[in-house]
Amino acid sequence: MSKETVVARHPLDELFRADRFPHILCPGCGIGAAMHCLAQAMTESGIPLDRHVCVSGIGCSSRVPGYLNVDSYHTTHGRSIPFATGLALVRPDLEVTVFAGDGDLFAIGGNHFIHAARRNVDLNVICINNFNYGMTGGQAGPTTPFGAKATTAPFGNWERPFNLPYLASAVGAVFVARWTTLHVRQLKEAVRSVMKKKGFAFIEVLSPCPTGFGRPNGIGDGLEEMELYRERCVVDHKASLPDMDIDLRDKKRPIVLGNFLNLDRPHYQPGKIPQETSHG
Amino acid sequence: MSGDHACAEGSLAAGLGFFAGYPITPSTEIAEHLAIRLSQVGGTFAQMEDELGSMAAIVGASVAGARSMTATSGPGFSLMMENVGLAVMMEVPCVVVNVQRGSPSTGLPTAVGQADVMQARWGSHGDYAIVAYSPASPQEFFDLTLRAFDTADTYRVPVFLMADEVVGHMTERVVIPPASRITRVQRKRLPRLKGNGRFLSFHTNGKDLVPALAHAGEGYRAHFTSLTHDERGYPTNSPDVHDRLVRRLVNKIKLNAGRIVEAEEYRLKDAEVVVVAYGCMSRSARRAVDMAREKGIRAGLLRPVTLWPFPESRLRELDKGKKKKAFVVAELNLGQMAREVERCIGRPPATLTHAGGKVLEPEAVLEVLAEAGR
Amino acid sequence: MENKPAGDRGVPGARRPLNLSQARIPRGAVHVLPQRCKGCNFCIEFCPKEVLAPSKDMNAKGYHYPVVAEGKGEACIRCQFCDLVCPELAIYTEEVF
Known part of the structure; x- marks a missing residue:
C-alpha cells in the first residue's frame, strides 16, 4: 500500500453526464468544487435523482446543470428563477435547485430574485459569487468590490457591490448562508439541508475566478485565492448581516x-x- | 362575454394548467378572470414581477407538463421576446396572448392598434418561425385560444394570439361547447423510461420535424439549453449542427404551413377587388365589401386567421393571371401586412392605414376599395 | 418568526464532538483520474496529512496530476477532502481495512 491507483471512473460519475467531461471551466476555478458539493448533497438528500431538477441562467456557473445527470434547464440570462418558479409550481413534488452566478442572479436577474424571495417560492438558490462576469472575460458586476479592477472598470470599480446575504435576508429568503469553495463540507451540508426545507433558500458560494478576477486584482491564481479563504475566513453564524x-x-x-x-x-x-401562526 | 373573458374561457377549455402574467391594459381582464377560474379547476395562477418573468415562468411550467399561457399587450410583448426565443430554441409549447393597443412604447394604452404584427413574426433575435392567430370576435377569440394550445403542442412552438383592444373589450355572444365535445391534441411524448437509459431528446423522424417531449420529473434526465444543441440536447459550437437545428426550427412550421394556415374568405368567388384585413379591421372591411356590392363593385374579403404563417399561397392563387383589378389592405398600422401582400403579389396593394387609436369606418374602406377598383 | 439557534442554524455541522475512546482513524487509498486533472493543486495543498504531490509526468493536457508523495503511502486518513474539493472529479479515496 503505497501508491495511488489510476482509474477511469469516479464513484460520483453516475450523478454527472461524465461523457461531457472535462468541463469548460478554467483551471483554478471553484465552480467545479461547488458543483461537486451539489451532486454530493443530491445523493445524500435521500430524494431520488429523478426528482431533482437543476435550473440555471447564462454564465460559467450556469453551465453546471448541463453536467449534472438530472433534468436540467440552461435558460436565458437572468431568467433561471422565474423559469424554475413555473416548473416548481406545476410539480411541487420535484426538488428544484437554481445554480447560477452573481451577475446572472443579481444584475440582469435581480428583480426576479427579490420577488421570488419575497413570495418564498420553494427553490434552492445557489449563487456562485466570483466578483465578476467570467464567461465574457472579467467585466465588473454587481458584486465587484469598490475599487477592484475589471475589464470594464480599468481604473477601478466606482460602484458599490451588493452584500448578498444581507440582501437575501432583507427580501424574504428563509435560509441564508455563505460558504466558499474551500469550505466544501459546510457547503455540502448547507445544500443538503435546504433540499429538505420548503421555501426560498439562498446560499452564496465564494469562488475563485483566477482568469477574470484574481489575476487582475493581485490575488493570483485559484490556489492563492483558496489560501486567502483559509487565512481570512471566519465562521460566525451570528454575524451581523449588514456588516x-x-x-x-x-x-x-x-x-x-x-x-x-x-x-x-x-x-x-x-x-x-396561510394562517400566520406567529407575529414574533 | 368580452373577448378577453372568452380567451380566458378558451384557455380553460383547452385544459390550461398554468397562467403567469403581469397587469397591462387592455389584456388585464384575462389575468383577472383566470385568477378566479384557474383555482376552481385546479390550475395555477401566478402574477409575476414583469413580463420577462411571466414568459420564463410559462416555459418552465410547460416543460413540467402543464399547458401554459400568458397575456399581455405591446410593451409586455416586447419584454417577452427574449424568452419567446427560449421557447423556440428549447421547443417548448406555450401560448402568448397579445391584446394589441396603440404603439410604439406606451402609446395608447386604452385604445386599439395592430402594429405588433411584424414583431410577432420577427420580434425575437435570430431565425425562427412561430404561429400567430388573429381573432376578429369574442367567439373566435375563444375558438382560436382553444386551437392555439393544440398547435403549440403539435409543433412544440410558442403560439401567439394577436388580438386587439377592440376584440378584447367587445362583448358578444360566445358559445362554449360542452367539455365532452372538446378534443385536445396530446403532446408527442417519449415512452416512459426505466432506470437511467440514454435517449436523444431532440431527435426527429425527419417527417414532421418535431421531437417528442420529455417532461421534468419523469426519469429522462433530459438537458434543455438555450445554446445551440445536438440531438442529445448537449451544447455544441458546430456550425453544421447549428444550421441543421435552426433550419429544422423554421421548417417544422414552414413545411407544415399547409396544415396550419387558415383564412376566411367572404364573397371572394367573383371578386375583382380583394380586401385583405384581419382582427377588428376585418369587421369594417366586411361591411365595406357589402356596401361595395350594393354599389355594383365586385369586392370580396380575404381575412387571414393565421397572420403567421401568412396565407401566401392563397393570395398568389387569387392573383393568378393578374385578373383582379386591385388588392386593398386595411390595417391599424402603417402598412405592415401591406408589405407582406406586396411580397406575395409582386406589386404594392392599395392601402388604408392608420397608426391606431380607433377602428376605421367601413366608409373609409369603401372609399379606398372603390378608388382602387376603378 | 424565530431564527433557528446559531451554532448550526439547523444545519448538521461538519464538526462533531469526538469520543476518543471509540474513535478509529480510518486509512484511505488514493484513486486518481489523471486525464481529468487541470492541475489546480487544491487537493495537494489542502490535504491535512500532506499525502499528495504533483506528478512528474504530465497528462495529455499538460497538467501535473496528484500522486501519493514519497513516504506517504500509509498517511491517508480518508477524510475525503481531496475528493470533495476537486472541481474535476479527478480524485477520490477508498477505505482500506
Whole structure:
C-alpha cells in the first residue's frame, strides 16, 4: 500500500453526464468544487435523482446543470428563477435547485430574485459569487468590490457591490448562508439541508475566478485565492448581516461565513392563504 | 362575454394548467378572470414581477407538463421576446396572448392598434418561425385560444394570439361547447423510461420535424439549453449542427404551413377587388365589401386567421393571371401586412392605414376599395 | 418568526464532538483520474496529512496530476477532502481495512 491507483471512473460519475467531461471551466476555478458539493448533497438528500431538477441562467456557473445527470434547464440570462418558479409550481413534488452566478442572479436577474424571495417560492438558490462576469472575460458586476479592477472598470470599480446575504435576508429568503469553495463540507451540508426545507433558500458560494478576477486584482491564481479563504475566513453564524461586505484585496477585513438565517415561514402556494401562526 | 373573458374561457377549455402574467391594459381582464377560474379547476395562477418573468415562468411550467399561457399587450410583448426565443430554441409549447393597443412604447394604452404584427413574426433575435392567430370576435377569440394550445403542442412552438383592444373589450355572444365535445391534441411524448437509459431528446423522424417531449420529473434526465444543441440536447459550437437545428426550427412550421394556415374568405368567388384585413379591421372591411356590392363593385374579403404563417399561397392563387383589378389592405398600422401582400403579389396593394387609436369606418374602406377598383 | 439557534442554524455541522475512546482513524487509498486533472493543486495543498504531490509526468493536457508523495503511502486518513474539493472529479479515496 503505497501508491495511488489510476482509474477511469469516479464513484460520483453516475450523478454527472461524465461523457461531457472535462468541463469548460478554467483551471483554478471553484465552480467545479461547488458543483461537486451539489451532486454530493443530491445523493445524500435521500430524494431520488429523478426528482431533482437543476435550473440555471447564462454564465460559467450556469453551465453546471448541463453536467449534472438530472433534468436540467440552461435558460436565458437572468431568467433561471422565474423559469424554475413555473416548473416548481406545476410539480411541487420535484426538488428544484437554481445554480447560477452573481451577475446572472443579481444584475440582469435581480428583480426576479427579490420577488421570488419575497413570495418564498420553494427553490434552492445557489449563487456562485466570483466578483465578476467570467464567461465574457472579467467585466465588473454587481458584486465587484469598490475599487477592484475589471475589464470594464480599468481604473477601478466606482460602484458599490451588493452584500448578498444581507440582501437575501432583507427580501424574504428563509435560509441564508455563505460558504466558499474551500469550505466544501459546510457547503455540502448547507445544500443538503435546504433540499429538505420548503421555501426560498439562498446560499452564496465564494469562488475563485483566477482568469477574470484574481489575476487582475493581485490575488493570483485559484490556489492563492483558496489560501486567502483559509487565512481570512471566519465562521460566525451570528454575524451581523449588514456588516458582511467582502473585499478580498483588503487584508485586514475578515470574510464572514456561516448559516446566518433559518426561518420557518409558509412557502408560496398560489391559491393558498396561510394562517400566520406567529407575529414574533 | 368580452373577448378577453372568452380567451380566458378558451384557455380553460383547452385544459390550461398554468397562467403567469403581469397587469397591462387592455389584456388585464384575462389575468383577472383566470385568477378566479384557474383555482376552481385546479390550475395555477401566478402574477409575476414583469413580463420577462411571466414568459420564463410559462416555459418552465410547460416543460413540467402543464399547458401554459400568458397575456399581455405591446410593451409586455416586447419584454417577452427574449424568452419567446427560449421557447423556440428549447421547443417548448406555450401560448402568448397579445391584446394589441396603440404603439410604439406606451402609446395608447386604452385604445386599439395592430402594429405588433411584424414583431410577432420577427420580434425575437435570430431565425425562427412561430404561429400567430388573429381573432376578429369574442367567439373566435375563444375558438382560436382553444386551437392555439393544440398547435403549440403539435409543433412544440410558442403560439401567439394577436388580438386587439377592440376584440378584447367587445362583448358578444360566445358559445362554449360542452367539455365532452372538446378534443385536445396530446403532446408527442417519449415512452416512459426505466432506470437511467440514454435517449436523444431532440431527435426527429425527419417527417414532421418535431421531437417528442420529455417532461421534468419523469426519469429522462433530459438537458434543455438555450445554446445551440445536438440531438442529445448537449451544447455544441458546430456550425453544421447549428444550421441543421435552426433550419429544422423554421421548417417544422414552414413545411407544415399547409396544415396550419387558415383564412376566411367572404364573397371572394367573383371578386375583382380583394380586401385583405384581419382582427377588428376585418369587421369594417366586411361591411365595406357589402356596401361595395350594393354599389355594383365586385369586392370580396380575404381575412387571414393565421397572420403567421401568412396565407401566401392563397393570395398568389387569387392573383393568378393578374385578373383582379386591385388588392386593398386595411390595417391599424402603417402598412405592415401591406408589405407582406406586396411580397406575395409582386406589386404594392392599395392601402388604408392608420397608426391606431380607433377602428376605421367601413366608409373609409369603401372609399379606398372603390378608388382602387376603378 | 424565530431564527433557528446559531451554532448550526439547523444545519448538521461538519464538526462533531469526538469520543476518543471509540474513535478509529480510518486509512484511505488514493484513486486518481489523471486525464481529468487541470492541475489546480487544491487537493495537494489542502490535504491535512500532506499525502499528495504533483506528478512528474504530465497528462495529455499538460497538467501535473496528484500522486501519493514519497513516504506517504500509509498517511491517508480518508477524510475525503481531496475528493470533495476537486472541481474535476479527478480524485477520490477508498477505505482500506
